[in-house]
Amino acid sequence: MALALTAAELPGASPDITEATSRTGDIDDVTLRACQLGDRRAAGRFIRHYQHMVFAFLSRMVGPGPHVEDLAQEVFLRAYRALPRFERRPNTRVSTWLLTIATRLVRDRRRKRSPVLLPLHEETALPSPNAHPERERQRREIAEAFERAASQLSEEQRLVFVLAEFHGLSMQEIADLVGVPGNTVKTRLHRARQRLRELLGSLRETD
Incomplete structure (x- = not known):
């Protein structure tokens, strides 16, 4: 039924x-x-x-x-x-x-639809009344830096990164879900992580 x-x-x-x-x-x-x-x-x-x-x-x-x-x-x-x-x-x-x-x-x-650059980080809740202002400012800056870096990932890299890092799927689960070989998933995830490290590093240098 x-x-x-x-x-x-x-x-x-x-x-x-x-x-x-x-x-x-x-x-x-x-x-x-x-x-x-x-x-x-x-x-x-x-x-x-x-x-x-x-x-x-x-x-x-x-x-x-x-x-x-x-x-x-x-x-x-x-x-x-x-x-x-x-x-x-x-x-x-x-x-x-x-x-x-x-x-x-x-x-x-x-x-x-036409492709657009989209944020990867989650919508964040309003800060707690007891939150330390400086800590909140640093948290926002980190989230914004990560968003700018993540927007440079390809759609394929973004997908495997989200599934692996945020949702905890294994390489085989992602391979089955995306419909590509496991080695392809590993390559995309490696490149996504590498690209994020490069971009976040360059952002830190220019701040």
């Missing part, structure tokens, strides 16, 4: 994506099976479990803004349509499957 959720029933506000900086644990088998059978309460738990990860990935790939919410809704709608056919295997993770859907959506969007 396919899930019949509409976009209006999906999350209406972007969650705090600062939590989604590492691998997201998978949802339990009982909840997953209930989702596949059309249980709306289980579907709500599914959304809450993965929404931080999905919002974070999309923000890092297309830049933060209201468009991320629309893309996240589309990711979950596509997932719900496909969930009844999803089979959990020992090496198959729901989180990686969702990131695959999100990656395809980002690529579809890029093909329809």
Whole structure:
């Protein structure tokens, strides 16, 4: 039985994506099976479990803004349509499957739009009233420097960097998701890291 959720029933506000900086644990088998059978309460738990990860990935790939919410809704709608056919295997993770859907959506969007330079860092929350002003200033400067450097990465390098460094995927998981050999993933990730080191080094020298 396919899930019949509409976009209006999906999350209406972007969650705090600062939590989604590492691998997201998978949802339990009982909840997953209930989702596949059309249980709306289980579907709500599914959304809450993965929404931080999905919002974070999309923000890092297309830049933060209201468009991320629309893309996240589309990711979950596509997932719900496909969930009844999803089979959990020992090496198959729901989180990686969702990131695959999100990656395809980002690529579809890029093909329809002109490429732009986009920020890699997450939208940051307002500083705490107790935060030290100097520390906050340094944090912003570091984030801005990293953003300027990351905007110089190619789309392929950016994708593998985000999946590896922010979402904790293995080389093989990224290779399966992107559809390229593992050695290609390693090369792209190495070049992304190397390029960032070079750019951040040059930025420090010019500051």
